[in-house]
Amino acid sequence: MAIKTYKNPGVTVDVVIFTIGSNDIKVLLIKRENAPFKDTWALPGGFLREEELTKEAAFRILKSKAGVGNVYMEQLYTFDKKERDPRGRVISVAYFALIPTEAIKFENPSAQSPLFWSLKTLPKTAFDHKDIIAYALKRLRSKLEYTNVIYSLLPRYFTLSHLQEAYEAILGKKMDKRNFRKKFELLRLIRPTRRVFYGARQRPAKLYEFVSRKPAELKKFF
Amino acid sequence: MAIKTYKNPGVTVDVVIFTIGSNDIKVLLIKRENAPFKDTWALPGGFLREEELTKEAAFRILKSKAGVGNVYMEQLYTFDKKERDPRGRVISVAYFALIPTEAIKFENPSAQSPLFWSLKTLPKTAFDHKDIIAYALKRLRSKLEYTNVIYSLLPRYFTLSHLQEAYEAILGKKMDKRNFRKKFELLRLIRPTRRVFYGARQRPAKLYEFVSRKPAELKKFF
DNA sequence: TATACTTAGTGTATTATTAACACTATACAC
DNA sequence: GTGTATAGTGTTAATAATACACTAAGTATA
Secondary structure, eight states: OOOOOOOOOEEEEEEEEEEETTTEHHHHHHHHSSSSSTTEEEEEEOOOOOOOOOHHHHHHHHHHHOOSSSEEEEEEEEEOGGGTTTOOOOEEEEEOOOGGGGGGSSSTTTOOOOOOEEEEGGGOSSSHHHHHHHHHHHHHHHHHHHGGGGGGOOOOBHHHHHHHHHHHHHHTTOOOOOHHHHHHHHHHEEEEEEEEHHHHHSSOOOEEEOOOOOOBOOOOOO | OOSSSSSOOEEEEEEEEEEETTTTTEEEEEEEESSSSSSSEESSSEEOOOTTTTHHHHHHHHHHHHHHHHHHHEEEEEEEEEEEOTSEEEEOOOOOEEOOOOOOOOSSSSTTTOOOOOOOOEEEEOOTTHHHHHHHHHHHHHHHHHBOOGGGOOSSSOOHHHHHHHHHHHHHSSOOHHHHHHHHHHHHHEEEEEEOOOOOOSSSSEEEEOOOOOOBOEEEEE
């Protein structure tokens, strides 16, 4: 049975992959090898395959570009501005993924040169990818406030300073150390371990871990 | 130039139209006239037209089913479960719209019988529309907490009791009258007018209006 | 026209959360 | 052993959230 009498738009999936490095939030971009936008930096992405869910496509892309699989991923938004793709009508279902720096494995580093870029010094990007990245950052910032997503950017063991630096990198502002720690004590998202982080040419720091590494929402209601 | 070598999925747009009536939150459903799911209730929607933005499609659908144009609308999520459409691979970009009951005009009430249903007594619905409605309600509830969207469900002039009833209908819980009013005084979203609401067989109530009827976010940060 | 009914409108005390703020402790580098 | 850099820690004040009950004023009705 015919679904329709007109031409379906093309459907792509693009993935905004965030990580935190050098106290900065970074996004993975690859240099395009083909037209359009050949040699321009772009979000990893591609056409949705037949019989493939958009989420599956997002994981496929993530796996092939960053070498990781089991990470936080959620659908972001579907972008369909008219002029966004010079090839014609193509809508993009965007996802965003959060991965701890330690987990990244560039499988074939020569191919398509994937690189993490600081959001402060983004290069010129293909399509409407700058919009997509901005939207993803906004979503991430607001998710920090009412969920425990931060776990997905940190390694198994981390210090309270690492945790605070992650917040500061994403929110783009400094926070008070004592208030930050008090807040986290209240939230009960993390617990101290018996491990200690030595070797950073200052007083060693206690290592913490997340009580749970599953997505969850924090209380808070009108 | 060929965009792809495989078949593009079908793309539909479905709209969750919420309104508040009889102290209850309601969603607009229409009875399907064609297969699949003939004679089953469904969200108003349809295939995305060529050269049409998904948002334009959402407004087109809204206008044709509820007779209103200038209302709150935002993209919700893109649904693409495999078995969601028996016709084959069809993904749906869902939007949700909020309209004050007063604004609704059923242009041709006989055709496709659009009806507002209470969320508590939904009939069996077509496709994955129950999921879409549940997701929209979740989104609406959380938007109440950090935005001023509530304006889009109320008429120009309203009493504080109307406002509170709207919150209670959406959040599904009773709230304290004095605390509710104190909160709104603090938020400065509304202001009293010189109008008074007479005629409801009790003490008449002061009428308020929104300071602004544009989407805005309330403060609140980590 | 008096009385009952119904919702409008209002304040205070308690508790919880947020915000501002500065010094001592300890491993590592030199 | 001395300097350096970050770890770690409490108190106070301001703001926000919560719990809670009575009087005011139209409308209905007897």
